Amino acid sequence: MGDHLRLLDQRFLPQKEDWLLLRTHEEVAASIRDMAVRGAPAIGIAASYGLALAAQNGADRESADAILRASRPTAVNLFWALDRLAGITWTPADILEEALKIEAEDLAMNRRIGENGAALIPANAKILTICNTGALATAGHGTALGIIRSVHERGDGLHVYSCETRPRQQGLRLTAYELLKEGIPFNSIADSAAAALMRQEKIDAVIVGADRIAANGDTANKIGTYMLALVAKAHGVPFYVAAPSSTLDPAMACGDAIPIEERDPRELTEIEGVAVAPAGTPVWNPAFDVTPGSLISAIITEDGVFRPPFAF
Numbered sequence: 001m002g003d004h005l006r007l008l009d010q011r012f013l014p015q016k017e018d019w020l021l022l023r024t025h026e027e028v029a030a031s032i033r034d035m036a037v038r039g040a041p042a043i044g045i046a047a048s049y050g051l052a053l054a055a056q057n058g059a060d061r062e063s064a065d066a067i068l069r070a071s072r073p074t075a076v077n078l079f080w081a082l083d084r085l086a087g088i089t090w091t092p093a094d095i096l097e098e099a100l101k102i103e104a105e106d107l108a109m110n111r112r113i114g115e116n117g118a119a120l121i122p123a124n125a126k127i128l129t130i131c132n133t134g135a136l137a138t139a140g141h142g143t144a145l146g147i148i149r150s151v152h153e154r155g156d157g158l159h160v161y162s163c164e165t166r167p168r169q170q171g172l173r174l175t176a177y178e179l180l181k182e183g184i185p186f187n188s189i190a191d192s193a194a195a196a197l198m199r200q201e202k203i204d205a206v207i208v209g210a211d212r213i214a215a216n217g218d219t220a221n222k223i224g225t226y227m228l229a230l231v232a233k234a235h236g237v238p239f240y241v242a243a244p245s246s247t248l249d250p251a252m253a254c255g256d257a258i259p260i261e262e263r264d265p266r267e268l269t270e271i272e273g274v275a276v277a278p279a280g281t282p283v284w285n286p287a288f289d290v291t292p293g294s295l296i297s298a299i300i301t302e303d304g305v306f307r308p309p310f311a312f
Helices: 025-033 040-056 061-069 076-085 092-118 144-153 170-182 191-199 225-234
Strands: 005-009 018-022 125-129 158-163 186-189 205-208 212-214 219-222 239-242 288-291 298-301 304-306
Touching: 005 025, 005 040, 018 025, 025 040, 025 061, 040 061, 040 076, 040 092, 061 076, 076 092, 092 144, 092 239, 092 298, 092 304, 125 144, 125 191, 144 158, 144 170, 144 205, 144 239, 158 170, 158 191, 170 186, 186 191, 191 225, 205 225, 219 225, 225 239, 225 288
Parallel strands: 125 158, 125 205, 158 186, 205 239, 239 298
Antiparallel strands: 005 018, 212 219, 219 288, 298 304
């Protein structure tokens, strides 16, 4: 890390690969808030390095921690990482060492998630996913997309349908970017095409990620996930959630208590800064929705496959 954190700015993908050089915890917090980095595990890792920069710069620990915690309210990995670092001596070397461990452990967990999930997927499967849950959202390999990678690596054949994921189009911009680089066969689809696709019996499984999982299995993920779970239930399609154990929040009894971030209305009314709605259009723009555990076939972590009734 040196005196800065080098971070790929996902806001400009796939058009260009632009790298940010972040030198303060405030800059790291801004990168999380503005979604230059996104994906629950990646947010936690970035926050860890942000705290390491704070220690290196001689910042007040309590203030730096509060600034980083305020950057995104829903992704529990952010708070999990900062809670873990709270038990580490406030020296630059010690905080950085723990941040490096968090990143390395996440990559190892993603690999195990991929193996555990791949065991559930038949050969030549057609898989539907939403948002981006790959290397860009984690330390590498990915969660839901990591399972897809693991299936692809074993050579069983598969085809992916990736929802565009409005309003920020992480599926169309980021998941398509990763799938193309990996040579995994896929089609991007409009979010509203998912039901028609399932009705034609073209989907064998839906695999999504998670930003927070309550004790009863209720899961917060990118807006549109709940809709996919309902459609999957109606068509008898298995609905899987893939996430590291750091995404579990056993202190939260159910999903009703999960804080849901509401984003800038311009994310919906503009595309790449170009207005597509009439001026003054009122907007409701939640970043996440909550899928009840009763709609989830299994939650896949590095520790194994959990089925309802969930007990973590």
